[in-house]
Amino acid sequence: MRTVGLVWSGFRMNLKMLGTSSFFLLTSVVQPVIFATVAFYMFRSGGRSGTLLYASLGAGMMGVWSTTLFGSGGMIQWQRWQGTLELGAAAPPPLTLVYLPFSLANAFTGMYAMAATLVWGWVVFGVPLHLVHPWQFVLALAATVLALGLMGLVLASTFILYRYANALSNLLEYPVWIASGLVFSTSLLPAWTRPISWLLPPYWGILAIRHAALGGEVWGPLGLVVALGAGSLLLSTVTFRFFEKAARARATLSLT
Amino acid sequence: MRTWLRIFFVGGLISFRALFSWIRPSVYIPTLLLGPTTQILFFAYLGRTAHLKSDSWFVVGNAVQSASLAALFGMGFAIDGERWTQTLSAVLATPADRAALFLGRALPVLVNAAITASTGFLGGALLLGFRTSWSSVPGLALLLVVASFACTGLGMLIGALGLRLRDVPIIANLTMAVLLIFCGVNVPLDKLPGWMHATAEGLPVTHAIAAARRVADGASLGSVRTPLLVELAIGAAYLAAGFVLLRVFEQQGRRHGTLDRA
Numbered sequence: 001m002r003t004v005g006l007v008w009s010g011f012r013m014n015l016k017m018l019g020t021s022s023f024f025l026l027t028s029v030v031q032p033v034i035f036a037t038v039a040f041y042m043f044r045s046g047g048r049s050g051t052l053l054y055a056s057l058g059a060g061m062m063g064v065w066s067t068t069l070f071g072s073g074g075m076i077q078w079q080r081w082q083g084t085l086e087l088g089a090a091a092p093p094p095l096t097l098v099y100l101p102f103s104l105a106n107a108f109t110g111m112y113a114m115a116a117t118l119v120w121g122w123v124v125f126g127v128p129l130h131l132v133h134p135w136q137f138v139l140a141l142a143a144t145v146l147a148l149g150l151m152g153l154v155l156a157s158t159f160i161l162y163r164y165a166n167a168l169s170n171l172l173e174y175p176v177w178i179a180s181g182l183v184f185s186t187s188l189l190p191a192w193t194r195p196i197s198w199l200l201p202p203y204w205g206i207l208a209i210r211h212a213a214l215g216g217e218v219w220g221p222l223g224l225v226v227a228l229g230a231g232s233l234l235l236s237t238v239t240f241r242f243f244e245k246a247a248r249a250r251a252t253l254s255l256t
Numbered sequence: 257m258r259t260w261l262r263i264f265f266v267g268g269l270i271s272f273r274a275l276f277s278w279i280r281p282s283v284y285i286p287t288l289l290l291g292p293t294t295q296i297l298f299f300a301y302l303g304r305t306a307h308l309k310s311d312s313w314f315v316v317g318n319a320v321q322s323a324s325l326a327a328l329f330g331m332g333f334a335i336d337g338e339r340w341t342q343t344l345s346a347v348l349a350t351p352a353d354r355a356a357l358f359l360g361r362a363l364p365v366l367v368n369a370a371i372t373a374s375t376g377f378l379g380g381a382l383l384l385g386f387r388t389s390w391s392s393v394p395g396l397a398l399l400l401v402v403a404s405f406a407c408t409g410l411g412m413l414i415g416a417l418g419l420r421l422r423d424v425p426i427i428a429n430l431t432m433a434v435l436l437i438f439c440g441v442n443v444p445l446d447k448l449p450g451w452m453h454a455t456a457e458g459l460p461v462t463h464a465i466a467a468a469r470r471v472a473d474g475a476s477l478g479s480v481r482t483p484l485l486v487e488l489a490i491g492a493a494y495l496a497a498g499f500v501l502l503r504v505f506e507q508q509g510r511r512h513g514t515l516d517r518a
Binding site for chain 2: 022023026030031034037038039041042043044045046047048164167168170171173174175177178183184185188189
């Protein structure tokens with residue numbers, strides 16, 4: 001019960017903090033709308049107007065990933081700047097649990113991206129909002145956002161020892177969009193990239209979301225999203241413990 | 257004149273090194289050298305899905321546009337960064353010629369932007385098989401420099417706004433997005449609505465991209481003289497507007513004592 005309380009209060013607090021950040025507003029609302037606009041024009045110019053909902057969903061997921069990525073990349077760094085990283089590390093709960101609500105809030109903020117691109121596509125480009133399986137769509141979106149939040153936790157843990165995490169975040173944005181096939185099929189990519197795609201929750205997440213919206217089998221990809229999310233949580237527990245221990249041993253938590 | 261040149265070249269270089277001292281290879285390589293290539297890959301694959309244009313078309317468009325990444329953020333931070341390091345008042349208290357002071361800061365940014373953009377071509381060649389004749393390379397290089405100049409001019413304007421507004425990186429981000437949508441980077445200009453097409457005519461990189469695509473296809477540099485000169489003129493206009501705005505905001509800041517507060 002105390003764990004639930006910890007996660008809930010941390011989640012709420014971080015959500016409020018993110019709500020005041022113009023950078024997060026840009027990443028989670030404006031940027032996805034921009035990419036959606038480019039994708040809409042590209043599909044329309046290529047004579048593929050029937051795929052606009054496909055583009056809309058993909059652009060929304062791109063925003064979810066960007067928000068998670070920059071949130072995770074910045075999470076440890078911001079705590080470091082604010083001087084609260086040591087307090088978090090010294091707190092009785094495991095570090096994973098301390099930062100889990102932060103990561104979940106980052107991913108939740110990313111859901112604004114999906115809402116923004118769907119509404120933008122509907123209002124400006126006349127993209128129909130007819131979802132084949134609406135309830136499965138909600139479930140797939142929630143599970144994907146949760147899995148991405150947990151994946152973000154793994155990333156955040158690796159950034160404990162890395163001062164320039166934000167730079168790595170910049171590098172990971174497009175490659176994950178590409179490898180996950182968010183707005184195009186991964187069959188276009190070289191065959192050696194397939195296993196990388198399979199390991200990424202956004203790959204299965206967009207499949208589940210797309211199938212729920214446009215028709216297709218949802219439960220298989222959804223199950224894999226949940227499994228990868230659970231795997232990420234387990235992995236982050238190990239990595240957080242390892243990196244925290246290394247930072248304590250070398251007295252490099254603050255990296256100053 | 258010697259003092260002017262010293263402030264322009266030496267001062268510009270020293271300020272660039274000081275303001276961007278936090279840039280390590282571990283930051284520079286992923287963000288500025290690999291970033292353009294990943295952007296090119298993404299849009300080339302998206303273009304294949306949309307059945308829009310060839311990979312080369314996207315390589316040229318996105319590589320030239322990526323000059324804006326280094327130019328807009330670099331120029332924005334070259335001015336806004338002084339406030340971060342609390343040296344803005346000291347810099348503006350000097351009797352140094354303002355043109356030498358600010359244009360000197362623009363030169364390293366311009367060079368960096370051109371280098372950044374050129375990596376896009378390299379990435380496109382390595383990963384997407386982009387090819388052009390060797391005789392086109394000098395022309396493409398010149399167009400990259402001109403596009404970088406135009407973007408640096410726009411960056412100067414954004415940097416000037418940094419004397420009044422707090423979120424320069426946000427403004428730079430939004431401006432980059434505008435360039436991405438409007439300038440024919442990934443969507444042919446004639447496929448955009450008329451008002452977007454018209455807006456693009458006054459923005460950096462639009463003309464440089466159009467010219468670079470023609471040069472990459474084998475056209476001579478002389479045949480793209482008009483778009484090249486238009487791009488230069490647009491860059492000069494933004495640079496001048498940025499400089500004037502800097503002077504206005506500096507004087508207002510002095511009068512109201514708000515240089516360090518945005």
